[in-house]
Amino acid sequence: MARLDELTANQREGLETLECPSIDDAAFVPARPLNQCRVALISSAGLMQRKAENIPGDSADYRPFDNACPDRDILMNHVSINFDRTAFAEDINTVFPRAILKEMAEDKVIEKAAVRHYAFMGATTPEKMQSNVLRLADELAAANINTACLLPV
Amino acid sequence: MSAIAHWLEQAGISTVVIGLVKLHLEKIRPPRALWVPFELGRPLGAPANPQLQRAVLDKALRLVENSDKQCLIDFETEDPRRIADKDWQAPDIGTHQAILDEVTELKPFYQRQCVDKSRTAVGVSAIAIDELAALVDKTYLDNEFQPIRSDISDRLMFRLAIDDLKAYYIEAALAGRGNPSSRQIYDWFWKDSLLGSRLRELRHRFMDSDNTKVADIGLKFIVPHLWRD
Numbered sequence: 001m002a003r004l005d006e007l008t009a010n011q012r013e014g015l016e017t018l019e020c021p022s023i024d025d026a027a028f029v030p031a032r033p034l035n036q037c038r039v040a041l042i043s044s045a046g047l048m049q050r051k052a053e054n055i056p057g058d059s060a061d062y063r064p065f066d067n068a069c070p071d072r073d074i075l076m077n078h079v080s081i082n083f084d085r086t087a088f089a090e091d092i093n094t095v096f097p098r099a100i101l102k103e104m105a106e107d108k109v110i111e112k113a114a115v116r117h118y119a120f121m122g123a124t125t126p127e128k129m130q131s132n133v134l135r136l137a138d139e140l141a142a143a144n145i146n147t148a149c150l151l152p153v
Numbered sequence: 154m155s156a157i158a159h160w161l162e163q164a165g166i167s168t169v170v171i172g173l174v175k176l177h178l179e180k181i182r183p184p185r186a187l188w189v190p191f192e193l194g195r196p197l198g199a200p201a202n203p204q205l206q207r208a209v210l211d212k213a214l215r216l217v218e219n220s221d222k223q224c225l226i227d228f229e230t231e232d233p234r235r236i237a238d239k240d241w242q243a244p245d246i247g248t249h250q251a252i253l254d255e256v257t258e259l260k261p262f263y264q265r266q267c268v269d270k271s272r273t274a275v276g277v278s279a280i281a282i283d284e285l286a287a288l289v290d291k292t293y294l295d296n297e298f299q300p301i302r303s304d305i306s307d308r309l310m311f312r313l314a315i316d317d318l319k320a321y322y323i324e325a326a327l328a329g330r331g332n333p334s335s336r337q338i339y340d341w342f343w344k345d346s347l348l349g350s351r352l353r354e355l356r357h358r359f360m361d362s363d364n365t366k367v368a369d370i371g372l373k374f375i376v377p378h379l380w381r382d
Contacts, residue, residue, distance in 0.1 A: 004176065008378040020180040023159040026223070028184050029167040034218040037167070044154050050276050054305065054313065072272035077316075082377050084194030086335040087234075089274040089323045091200035100197070100206050110214065126156035133157050137164035147217055148161050149210070150170045150183075151196045152154040 011082060021126050037147040039105075040114035040140055044122025045088070045095050045153045046078030059121045060128040062136055067098070067115050079123045083153055095153060114145050122152060155181035169213045171196045178225050185216040189228045192235065192335060199234040201332070234334055241331030243341040252293075255347045256286040256318070262325035269328070274320040278302075278313035282321055285314040286348075293351050296358060298367075308366060312374050318348060343380040352376060 004012050046055050048063060050073040055063070057079035065074060071092045076085060087094040098117060105113040118136060120129060140148065155178060158168040162184050169185040172178040173193050178186045189209060191198045197206040212228055244262045249255045267273045278285060280301060288311070291299050298307035305313075319342065326338045343349040352375050359371025 004174075011378045015174055016176065018177070020177055021156045023156060023181065025163070026159055026182070026184070027163040028221075028223065029162055029165060031219065031221050032167055032217055034214060037214060037217055039214065042154070042157065048277070051279065054277065054309070070272075075274060075276050077277045079374075081374060082193070084192045084335045085274070085320065086323050086327070086333075086338050087192075087195035087200045089320055090270070090327050091202075092272070093203065093206050094195040094197045094200050097197050097206055097210055100203060100210050103203075103207065104210065104214075109211065120154075120157070122154070129157065130160055133160040134164060137161050137166055140161075140166055141164070145166070147167045147169075147214070148158075149213060150154040150158050150168060152170070152172055152174075153194050153196065 032146065034109060035111055037110045038112040038114065038145050039101060039110050039147045039149055040143075040145045041096060041098065041101060041117040041149050041151060042136075043096050043117075043119040043151045043153070045076055045119055045151070046121040046123070047096060047119035048075050048077040049073055050075055055121050057121065058124055058128075060124050061132050062118045062120045065096075065098075065117050065119065067102075071098070078121065078153065095151065097151075101149075110147075114140075114143065116143065155183040155186070158183035158185075167217045169216050171209060171213050175225075182223055182225075184223055185213075185220050186225045187213040187216065187228055188225060191232045194335075195232070198230075198232045202233070205230065205232070234332060237334050237337050238331040241333040241337060242329050243337075243345065244325050244329060246346060249347050251286075252290050252318075252348050252351065253283060253286040256282060256321065259322065259325040262328040263321055266324040266328040270324075273324060275317045275324070278310070278317045280314070280317070282317065285318055288314050289318065289348065289351065293355060308370055312370065315352060315375060322346060322348065339377075339380065343376070349380075353380070353382060356381070 055077045101113040104110050158170050161168050170183045171187050175188045197209050288299050298311050356371045356375040359367050362368045
């Protein structure tokens with residue numbers, strides 16, 4: 001479980017001592033009605049498309065997943081072995097809930113689910129990702145996406 | 154991911170993080186965060202439980218609508234699959250001398266799960282499972298990594314091989330009756346399977362290597378914290 005007191009001592013120490021980035025100029029986009037949200041998912045699970053190149057363990061880049069890419073062609077290539085993978089093996093929506101988000105759009109809870117979602121390699125130091133995140137922000141804006149749901153593993 | 158949320162927000166994209174480690178959410182303070190009390194690796198909670206998954210996603214996204222300042226709230230519902238299922242039965246894998254034989258015995262279970270779910274998480278190595286089993290058998294006998302793919306190092310090939318083999322065993326374990334917790338599946342894998350026991354032994358052998366890169370594989374990339382000895 002993700003409660004720290006339920007992890008092994010080594011794992012707990014690793015999470016407790018992990019250096020966290022400090023963000024000085026925190027921004028906050030004003031509240032927006034949910035039915036005006038056009039939403040993309042961004043996972044840190046190191047997802048790759050079947051038959052694509054493997055993701056280097058220190059990759060700072062992201063991989064896109066169009067809706068044309070079926071769930072059966074999405075694999076987990078994360079470098080860490082210290083998190084559960086049984087849930088992903090059984091049901092991809094535990095990690096990358098494209099079907100659930102699509103259902104929310106069909107029910108008109110949100111305005112739209114993106115046609116393209118994304119994944120990073122979560123083991124990479126966040127600072128190395130920053131320029132790629134800014135590129136992703138441009139890509140999201142160009143696709144008229146105004147909301148991102150971030151999903152660490 | 155919390156840092157990514159800050160940078161996206163600076164670019165004008167509203168964000169919400171569904172986080173598993175509350176300490177990190179408290180330290181990095183993303184604009185909006187929902188802490189979920191689930192196991193690492195499953196931010197949406199239980200598999201095959203779309204109601205719970207939808208509840209998580211709904212509660213997270215509503216923060217975009219309802220919050221006008223930095224916020225961190227808790228998701229209260231536990232993952233029902235954290236509880237062991239007494240009705241679950243692990244595949245009976247008998248006793249084997251080679252991982253290839255064990256993999257062959259598990260094949261009907263694995264294939265049934267693939268058909269039921271219309272997908273498999275096996276595939277990151279892009280090598281057939283029998284070949285991966287033979288690779289680990291040979292690595293165990295020769296005590297050194299084996300070449301298969303020319304485009305990646307033999308060390309990385311070994312890591313990808315065991316990632317695929319673990320996924321194969323997990324899917325075979327899911328093919329039976331019941332809804333096992335991850336702990337049940339991993340206990341079976343690490344304690345009862347030949348592959349699990351050989352990987353635990355290989356971990357120690359690699360850690361004893363004079364080659365620091367090999368030792369690093371043993372130290373970090375074979376056996377998770379919980380099953381190390």
